[in-house]
Amino acid sequence: SQQGEEDPQALSIQEGENATMNCSYKTSINNLQWYRQNSGRGLVHLILIRSNEREKHSGRLRVTLDTSKKSSSLLITASRAADTASYFCATDEGNNRLAFGKGNQVVVIP
Amino acid sequence: DAGVIQSPRHEVTEMGQEVTLRCKPISGHNSLFWYRQTMMRGLELLIYFNNNVPIDDSGMPEDRFSAKMPNASFSTLKIQPSEPRDSAVYFCASSRGQGAQQPQHFGDGTRLSIL
Numbered sequence: 001s002q003q004g005e006e007d008p009q010a011l012s013i014q015e016g017e018n019a020t021m022n023c024s025y026k027t028s029i030n031n032l033q034w035y036r037q038n039s040g041r042g043l044v045h046l047i048l049i050r051s052n053e054r055e056k057h058s059g060r061l062r063v064t065l066d067t068s069k070k071s072s073s074l075l076i077t078a079s080r081a082a083d084t085a086s087y088f089c090a091t092d093e094g095n096n097r098l099a100f101g102k103g104n105q106v107v108v109i110p
Numbered sequence: 111d112a113g114v115i116q117s118p119r120h121e122v123t124e125m126g127q128e129v130t131l132r133c134k135p136i137s138g139h140n141s142l143f144w145y146r147q148t149m150m151r152g153l154e155l156l157i158y159f160n161n162n163v164p165i166d167d168s169g170m171p172e173d174r175f176s177a178k179m180p181n182a183s184f185s186t187l188k189i190q191p192s193e194p195r196d197s198a199v200y201f202c203a204s205s206r207g208q209g210a211q212q213p214q215h216f217g218d219g220t221r222l223s224i225l
Contacts, residue, residue, distance in 0.1 A: 031211070033210075033213065040218075041218050041219075042203075042217050043201070045213035045214060048213055088153070090210075092209070092210035092211065095209075097158070097209070097210055098155070100152060
């Protein structure tokens with residue numbers, strides 16, 4: 001099944017900087033979701049954005065969705081060491097499944 | 111509030127043995143998902159239940175894998191017989207609503223090693 005593809009796959013930044021990740025997909029979607037996974041833990045839901053929405057915010061997180069380009073971005077502002085994790089985008093293609101990308105490893109250096 | 115609870119957290123067993131993974135979803139959630147995560151293949155959906163009924167089991171690798179949901183608060187994933195290539199982290203997730211329409215809440219997984 002088609003999956004979201006995150007870019008870049010690995011990102012290393014200094015604490016306080018902003019981190020931006022992109023996700024591209026190939027078919028039409030109902031919604032797109034972003035998740036975070038800390039080492040040895042399960043995925044934690046961050047934001048869900050529906051196909052008729054263009055932007056959503058949650059705390060220091062900002063997600064955009066461009067359905068014409070089939071892409072989404074996740075921005076983490078003022079990063080903290082605790083933001084070190086893998087970040088996944090996942091797409092709902094209307095077949096009861098969330099198709100997850102391979103993930104994007106973010107390291108925030110204190 | 112309690113999240114999704116999985117047991118055991120770690121399982122090491124020899125090939126050919128039966129393995130049973132357990133999951134307690136969040137109370138009030140009516141959808142339950144079993145996933146498998148490996149470095150090579152990423153996160154794969156194995157099976158999806160809605161209101162305790164299996165809706166999509168197309169991701170179950172082969173007949174050695176089976177899953178049940180006897181009631182709204184418990185599900186099992188069984189592998190019999192187990193093989194080394196089954197080694198992975200297995201996650202259970204639950205959500206309100208149907209399919210992929212709502213956020214999914216994941217347990218911390220079972221790390222399975224088949225020797």
